Amino acid sequence: MAPPGRTARRRGAERKPREKRWSELVKVATQVFYEKGYEAASLQDIADRLGMLKGSLYYYIQTKEDLLYEVINGVHQGGLRNLKTLMSKDAGALERLREVVIGHVEYECENLVSTTVFLHELDALPPERRQEIVGEDHAYRGLLTELIEDGQAEGVIKEDVSPKLAALWILGSANWLYRWYVPGGEFTAREIGEQFADWVVRALAA
Amino acid sequence: MAPPGRTARRRGAERKPREKRWSELVKVATQVFYEKGYEAASLQDIADRLGMLKGSLYYYIQTKEDLLYEVINGVHQGGLRNLKTLMSKDAGALERLREVVIGHVEYECENLVSTTVFLHELDALPPERRQEIVGEDHAYRGLLTELIEDGQAEGVIKEDVSPKLAALWILGSANWLYRWYVPGGEFTAREIGEQFADWVVRALAA
């Protein structure tokens, strides 16, 4: 996304460096928000790492919140795209559910820093901006709910399962990952994903 | 717990009111941390609600962090006691697992405000104080892990399940509750607990 700062540009030649710098800014902000938390992180921290003055950040942003929005929107878009890809594979609902769980876990682990900021700081955004990103009916949950309904229509998922509650249940264990997953640690993302997927399928299968 | 402020007391008669006021302080702090998040919450906010001046809080505390510690320690102790009670019932591992999941979900939902502060702000505490509370090997997880091992010893839980990973999986969906559970909403705590428990048991049973 383009910087939400002023739209006026001085000269043609300046355009490209600015976009580049902007993505650096977002990257640094992601890291700092991850390390300190959004509230505790200061624009000073971010400016320091970029080697510029705090006030200069306002050439790129209008408020600190813009940075958080950008970070969260980025991971969320990516995660959503990933989920949609996984869901639309040509297979039965149970097999797709399996793939979705594995793929979602892997996405979160591979994007641990930005995922953490997303999951931990989402409610630091005002309700409107939050909703702008995840939608009224939390996008991930909506997709998972549909998938479970598909499974019930196919007769491969138990009838007495509430699709919405099951979706929240599945997402919960995945969304908690950022609190304990350690890259290169005891469990690989793939192992975690496969185990979670096995358990989920076993729990819900008709 | 007693206030971590100065231990000196002025006169005998003052003692009781002080303890009372201290518990009011903790209660108000819990609420404010819940509403604004620990970092964004100011001692001013807390003092205002108590009708005292910000500086006066230092009669009861030494740092803002003391309040967070107290809040988190309180819920954690309660939750741990609850878990231990549930675990030690005289029944098979699978039945106890069921009770533990239901009871834990209910505890979290019934103590939503303080649970939220605990789960969301735990890492705002420095590592030593955090560890003082949850222990080196996160207490809840340790207990659950043992329970699952018991189940494997009894032969009622699948052998190929990693007890630790399963514990993290179970706790994850429960720990995410505070992000979506609404008292009086679509699902009651009991319903959520029973569903989660059914699914977990179904997933792990031999």
Place this chain on the structure above:
DNA sequence: CCTACCGATCGGTAGG
């Protein structure tokens, strides 16, 4: 992007 700056607020303290 820098210079130069602001008002507001923060956690915390000395002394009573």
Place this chain on the structure above:
DNA sequence: CCTACCGATCGGTAGG
């Protein structure tokens, strides 16, 4: 608990 206060830092701005 109050009075009175501090240094530090915060997000943000005007003007170039």
